Amino acid sequence: xxxxxxxxxxxxxxxxxxxxxxxxxxxxxxxxxxxxxxxxxxxxxxxxxxxxxxxxxxxxxxxxxxxxxxxxxxxxxxxxxxxxxxxxxxxxxxxxxxxxxxxxxxxxxxxxxxxxxxxxxxxxxxxxxxxxxxxxxxxxxxxxxxxxxxxxxxxxxxxxxxxxxxxxxxxxxxxxxxxxxxxxxxxxxxxxxxxxxxxxxxxxxxxxxxxxxxxxxxxxxxxxxxxxxxxxxxxxxxxxxxxxxxxxxxxxxxxxxxxxxxxxxxxxxxxxxxxxxxxxxxxxxxxxxxxxxxxxxxxxxxxxxxxxxxxxxxxxxxxxxxxxxxxxxxxxxxxxxxxxxxxxxxxxxxxxxxxxxxxxxxxxxxxxxxxxxxxxxxxxxxxxxxxxxxxxxxxxxxxxxxxxxxxxxxxxxxxxxxxxxxxxxxxxxxxxxxxxxxxxxxxxxxxxxxxxxxxxxxxxxxxxxxxxxxxxxxxxxxxxxxxxxxxxxxxxxxxxxxxxxxxxxxxxxxxxxxxxxxxxxxxxxxxxxxxxxxxxxxxxxxxxxxxxxxxxxxxxxxxxxxxxxxxxxxxxxxxxxxxxxxxxxxxxxxxxxxxxxxxxxxxxxxxxxxxxxxxxxxxxxxxxxxxxxxxxxxxxxxxxxxxxxxxxxxxxxxxxxxxxxxxxxxxxxxxxxxxxxxxxxxxxxxxxxxxxxxxxxxxxxxxxxxxxxxxxxxxxxxxxxxxxxxxxxxxxxxxxxxxx
Amino acid sequence: xxxxxxxxxxxxxxxxxxxxxxxxxxxxxxxxxxxxxxxxxxxxxxxxxxxxxxxxxxxxxxxxxxxxxxxxxxxxxxxxxxxxxxxxxxxxxxxxxxxxxxxxxxxxxxxxxxxxxxxxxxxxxxxxxxxxxxxxxxxxxxxxxxxxxxxxxxxxxxxxxxxxxxxxxxxxxxxxxxxxxxxxxxxxxxxxxxxxxxxxxxxxxxxxxxxxxxxxxx
Numbered sequence: 001x002x003x004x005x006x007x008x009x010x011x012x013x014x015x016x017x018x019x020x021x022x023x024x025x026x027x028x029x030x031x032x033x034x035x036x037x038x039x040x041x042x043x044x045x046x047x048x049x050x051x052x053x054x055x056x057x058x059x060x061x062x063x064x065x066x067x068x069x070x071x072x073x074x075x076x077x078x079x080x081x082x083x084x085x086x087x088x089x090x091x092x093x094x095x096x097x098x099x100x101x102x103x104x105x106x107x108x109x110x111x112x113x114x115x116x117x118x119x120x121x122x123x124x125x126x127x128x129x130x131x132x133x134x135x136x137x138x139x140x141x142x143x144x145x146x147x148x149x150x151x152x153x154x155x156x157x158x159x160x161x162x163x164x165x166x167x168x169x170x171x172x173x174x175x176x177x178x179x180x181x182x183x184x185x186x187x188x189x190x191x192x193x194x195x196x197x198x199x200x201x202x203x204x205x206x207x208x209x210x211x212x213x214x215x216x217x218x219x220x221x222x223x224x225x226x227x228x229x230x231x232x233x234x235x236x237x238x239x240x241x242x243x244x245x246x247x248x249x250x251x252x253x254x255x256x257x258x259x260x261x262x263x264x265x266x267x268x269x270x271x272x273x274x275x276x277x278x279x280x281x282x283x284x285x286x287x288x289x290x291x292x293x294x295x296x297x298x299x300x301x302x303x304x305x306x307x308x309x310x311x312x313x314x315x316x317x318x319x320x321x322x323x324x325x326x327x328x329x330x331x332x333x334x335x336x337x338x339x340x341x342x343x344x345x346x347x348x349x350x351x352x353x354x355x356x357x358x359x360x361x362x363x364x365x366x367x368x369x370x371x372x373x374x375x376x377x378x379x380x381x382x383x384x385x386x387x388x389x390x391x392x393x394x395x396x397x398x399x400x401x402x403x404x405x406x407x408x409x410x411x412x413x414x415x416x417x418x419x420x421x422x423x424x425x426x427x428x429x430x431x432x433x434x435x436x437x438x439x440x441x442x443x444x445x446x447x448x449x450x451x452x453x454x455x456x457x458x459x460x461x462x463x464x465x466x467x468x469x470x471x472x473x474x475x476x477x478x479x480x481x482x483x484x485x486x487x488x489x490x491x492x493x494x495x496x497x498x499x500x501x502x503x504x505x506x507x508x509x510x511x512x513x514x515x516x517x518x519x520x521x522x523x524x525x526x527x528x529x530x531x532x533x534x535x536x537x538x539x540x541x542x543x544x545x546x547x548x549x550x551x552x553x554x555x556x557x558x559x560x561x562x563x564x565x566x567x568x569x570x571x572x573x574x575x576x577x578x579x580x581x582x583x584x585x586x587x588x589x590x591x592x593x594x595x596x597x598x599x600x601x602x603x604x605x606x607x608x609x610x611x612x613x614x615x616x617x618x619x620x621x622x623x624x625x626x627x628x629x630x631x632x633x634x635x636x637x638x639x640x641x642x643x644x645x646x647x648x649x650x651x652x653x654x655x656x657x658x659x660x661x662x663x664x665x666x667x668x669x670x671x672x673x674x675x676x677x678x679x680x681x682x683x684x685x686x687x688x689x690x691x692x693x694x695x696x697x698x699x700x701x702x703x704x705x706x707x708x709x710x711x712x713x714x715x716x717x718x719x720x721x722x723x724x725x726x727x728x729x730x731x732x733x734x735x736x737x738x739x740x
Numbered sequence: 741x742x743x744x745x746x747x748x749x750x751x752x753x754x755x756x757x758x759x760x761x762x763x764x765x766x767x768x769x770x771x772x773x774x775x776x777x778x779x780x781x782x783x784x785x786x787x788x789x790x791x792x793x794x795x796x797x798x799x800x801x802x803x804x805x806x807x808x809x810x811x812x813x814x815x816x817x818x819x820x821x822x823x824x825x826x827x828x829x830x831x832x833x834x835x836x837x838x839x840x841x842x843x844x845x846x847x848x849x850x851x852x853x854x855x856x857x858x859x860x861x862x863x864x865x866x867x868x869x870x871x872x873x874x875x876x877x878x879x880x881x882x883x884x885x886x887x888x889x890x891x892x893x894x895x896x897x898x899x900x901x902x903x904x905x906x907x908x909x910x911x912x913x914x915x916x917x918x919x920x921x922x923x924x925x926x927x928x929x930x931x932x933x934x935x936x937x938x939x940x941x942x943x944x945x946x947x948x949x950x951x952x953x954x955x956x957x958x
Binding site: 014015017018019020021022023024025026027028030031034035121122123124126127185186187188189190235236237238239240267269270466467468469633634636637638640641642643644645668669670674675676677678679680681682683684 | 832845891900936939
């Protein structure tokens with residue numbers, strides 16, 4: 001292959017879509033009518049169930065339908081039977097069936113859509129929706145892990161070695177239970193869909209992290225070919241996993257549009273987001289650690305229970321961390337889900353490891369105190385040489401270096417390990433650490449690149465950018481591969497008519513789409529070089545393609561830069577309006593031959609008011625081994641953002657359900673607490689850098705998830721160090737630190 | 741351009757007209773065609789097309805200036821300033837995050853004070869001057885399109901990721917600077933805490949406000 005310098009990747013470029021975002025011109029899902037993409041939009045407002053379990057016995061829509069400007073009220077009473085062709089999307093749980101909208105009278109959870117009111121204006125639709133009277137035959141819902149709605153689902157089991165024997169012989173044995181409450185993503189943009197039918201063709205503007213999944217879901221629901229559905233989603237106002245699945249409101253928007261024969265916009269309210277999308281499930285994690293005198297883990301037992309709905313068995317990678325993070329010869333792991341009368345949980349940033357690391361890294365801290373050992377030293381003594389779960393080598397694992405760098409930065413050596421020894425007035429000061437790991441997922445992706453006669457290029461992939469900066473980082477990769485300056489390259493995404501992409505989640509976008517973009521743009525450059533060397537009128541005629549490189553839009557001999565020509569000259573002379581290449585990336589057997597993860601060492605310092613139990617984070621610092629960093633500026637933002645999410649997880653976030661009827665009592669942004677600016681003093685990150693070409697062709701290991709993992713236990717451990725009190729339930733609240 | 745007419749006289753009387761009547765007289769207007777990008781103008785025309793009047797005389801005539809342009813509209817009394825901007829005037833830069841005054845995504849300036857547009861009824865804005873994110877960049881002559889110092893700072897500091905809270909953060913930040921609440925990072929944090937950023941860009945939002953307060957033009 002021709003060698004190519006790659007000056008754009010690795011530089012802290014500002015976002016290419018920055019101007020659109022700071023001027024309010026970026027078009028999010030609910031805004032495409034205002035941007036002129038779709039006309040004559042009617043507004044749909046969803047009516048949701050006010051009982052948590054039961055049957056609908058009647059729906060009185062007369063008052064609503066009688067409002068001037070109301071076009072239609074749709075419920076299971078008058079909705080057409082939808083085909084709901086068997087289909088399971090990539091982000092869907094492996095067992096169960098998606099909720100079907102308005103197809104029967106059953107209520108499975110509080111907040112389930114039971115009707116939609118479509119009207120000329122939002123105000124009319126809202127008022128009319130408030131006039132819909134629904135009666136129920138209601139039962140008391142099961143909403144607590146302790147009293148499930150049915151038998152637990154089949155457990156997932158994993159064993160290696162002889163755990164019982166190892167525990168009997170252990171020098172120290174620790175049995176603990178940790179709990180995490182339900183958390184909602186709460187992206188700032190509420191979910192919204194605009195749907196328009198043109199005959200039997202459907203176009204939707206949707207908030208989604210994967211346009212292809214929405215396309216496939218709608219095609220299945222309406223029994224039409226996927227080719228008849230187009231999904232457009234150029235900007236996503238945050239999601240963190242909430243926009244991976246094709247949710248009921250998406251189908252409702254399309255159904256309503258078909259029924260009223262007009263485009264319809266359905267935007268969930270903030271309250272409806274709590275039951276209209278998903279959440280991180282309540283999880284109870286029982287852990288047993290056995291260790292020898294020198295602090296080496298000899299056995300671990302992980303008994304995990306998490307909530308799911310009655311209609312789907314949602315599972316996440318809760319077992320990953322327990323299997324592979326620390327070297328342990330004997331491991332037993334059981335993961336059960338418990339059906340409740342709730343909507344189905346879903347992927348939320350760092351799904352699985354974020355929860356599991358809280359339990360494991362808290363327990364490791366407790367073990368360090370049992371052994372009288374520094375918590376970092378304990379982890380270093382359990383650093384594996386190979387993946388303990390599979391025995392395969394790591395592609396790269398630089399966790400030791402993460403801790404070394406971090407310890408130096410925060411001055412860990414000066415720490416007095418004894419709890420409650422450091423104070424600042426009434427504030428008890430403590431520090432804690434934790435390990436972060438997240439599997440580097442990779443999946444097949446394709447891209448399309450076009451070099452235009454004016455020397456600019458357009459590159460496309462139907463991926464998404466919910467905030468990490470896909471537009472920018474892909475532009476950098478593309479610019480380098482084509483040999484253009486960044487401003488001359490335009491990367492487009494978020495349209496199902498573009499080449500396919502895996503979900504924009506699980507930290508796999510850069511590795512998968514980035515590799516596809518690089519492959520595609522390499523092909524485009526080689527195509528242009530081939531055209532030049534075969535063209536008798538080109539200064540490069542007859543040269544060897546491998547000796548030609550492209551920089552700043554000019555093809556030239558690497559060893560003789562004076563000999564060459566520009567892309568414009570080449571295309572003009574050959575009467576070409578453009579050159580086009582398609583390429584892609586498919587993961588190979590390296591996925592099995594190597595264990596590939598991103599790693600991090602997370603340090604936290606907190607202050608706890610001795611009398612009031614207030615916890616204030618003073619510092620969070622993360623050091624990450626995430627492979628190559630395509631854009632340090634954006635990666636830094638992503639890390640800080642993930643850590644802020646971790647602070648929320650540790651201290652604030654908790655969705656509260658009223659057990660009497662299954663109502664979520666804090667389904668709003670005033671009572672569901674997330675970090676605000678005042679909560680975030682000093683949060684910083686360092687990337688070790690590096691380049692893991694074993695992982696994928698562009699050497700990245702994924703950022704978005706690993707940066708939330710480990711933050712909650714680092715904070716919980718710091719709270720213990722500050723106060724001497726171990727809190728084993730997240731979030732850590734004032735109540736948990738007062739009394740007793 | 742149905743939501744706007746060219747009469748700039750603040751004292752003009754708006755006769756009681758039905759929405760349909762109003763639409764029929766203005767739908768062909770296209771007043772903004774030469775002013776706005778055609779896509780926006782089309783969007784605006786579209787935003788009100790086919791609207792029905794609220795029932796029972798629940799509408800009011802409203803005269804409000806948004807980003808220096810006077811709008812005379814008949815609004816459903818239930819309409820929030822936020823929905824007026826987004827659904828009627830096609831100014832979707834102002835975001836709906838919670839519609840309950842808890843997140844700050846809808847922050848705009850009304851007569852130079854920052855307010856949550858979702859908690860402000862449109863009819864309360866009679867005669868008011870509203871500034872939204874779309875009105876922040878220079879709109880005159882040779883500086884046309886030049887970003888406000890805080891908009892530039894947001895880009896340079898990478899003070900956003902998904903961008904959805906960004907317009908609200910910036911409007912809030914502009915007011916925060918004008919109010920003089922930028923004496924320290926702590927003070928900025930405190931006075932910017934009405935605007936939630938779920939991507940967690942707070943450190944850089946403070947950087948940006950600090951940068952603009954220090955050096956940028958207001």
